[in-house]
Amino acid sequence: MTKLSVNINKIATLRNARGGDLPSVVEAAVKLQEFGAQGITIHPRPDERHITRKDVYDLKPLVSTEFNIEGNPHRPFIDMVLEIKPEQVTLVPDADDAITSNAGWDCEMHLGFLKNVISEFKKAGIRTSIFLDPNLEMVKFAAETGTDRIELYTEAYAKNYSRDKEEAIKPYVETAKEAEKYGLGVNAGHDLSLENLKYFSDQIPNLLEVSIGHALISEALYMGLENTVQAYLKRLAKW
Numbered sequence: 001m002t003k004l005s006v007n008i009n010k011i012a013t014l015r016n017a018r019g020g021d022l023p024s025v026v027e028a029a030v031k032l033q034e035f036g037a038q039g040i041t042i043h044p045r046p047d048e049r050h051i052t053r054k055d056v057y058d059l060k061p062l063v064s065t066e067f068n069i070e071g072n073p074h075r076p077f078i079d080m081v082l083e084i085k086p087e088q089v090t091l092v093p094d095a096d097d098a099i100t101s102n103a104g105w106d107c108e109m110h111l112g113f114l115k116n117v118i119s120e121f122k123k124a125g126i127r128t129s130i131f132l133d134p135n136l137e138m139v140k141f142a143a144e145t146g147t148d149r150i151e152l153y154t155e156a157y158a159k160n161y162s163r164d165k166e167e168a169i170k171p172y173v174e175t176a177k178e179a180e181k182y183g184l185g186v187n188a189g190h191d192l193s194l195e196n197l198k199y200f201s202d203q204i205p206n207l208l209e210v211s212i213g214h215a216l217i218s219e220a221l222y223m224g225l226e227n228t229v230q231a232y233l234k235r236l237a238k239w
């Protein structure tokens, strides 16, 4: 079964536009879980452009499904995650000023750093995942870091899906198979949508979790959160 973790960054983006608490990220998380979301993902960035540190602490007691915190493991991020103890931390190598995440880890270059950070999280009982481009060569270095899972960075798939989906999925299928050989779990995310999710999920049988925010929250403007979550769950269903 592939879990649907809903990324609520965009709820916070809208909330921050006015500085109050409308819409509330906490209420959105509670409702999303009632509507069937199997996890809540957030990506607190150092500039707090959407999710703030306060949101992280406010959400902790209300996430009854799987809490997944994403981010670049600078010391303040590491300490906050160790204190919150979510079920999963996803490490993303994004620059502070990047508009959004735009690359996976070079695990060969950052091997020592990743090994240390991952062992810190694992000692605290937090499952780790690392953001990875669909690159076969990188998987063995990812495994050497000691991470439990990888998260396939799906922007390229999403971009090329409508032009040639068979070609777009190839590197993801290969990387997911290689990850399985090394005993790594496979998550995926970035720009997945109602349009492109089913094909991705059908082609990658060992897909454990997808985290989806931008498209899902946008689609919910027209369909409502409950219908949208249900539509995503249908795309992931294997029966």
Ligand SMILES: CC(=O)[C@@H](O)[C@H](O)COP(=O)(O)O
Pocket: 007, 009, 010, 042, 043, 070, 092, 099, 100, 101, 131, 189, 190, 191, 213
């Ligand atoms: C790690 C990842 O893929 C991102 O999609 C991210 O969580 C989205 O962040 P923004 O919402 O800041 O674009």
Ligand SMILES: NCC(=O)COP(=O)(O)O
Pocket: 007, 041, 070, 151, 188, 189, 190, 191, 192, 211, 212, 213, 214, 215, 216
């Ligand atoms: N890890 C990816 C994620 O959480 C959501 O990415 P997106 O759907 O907002 O592009």
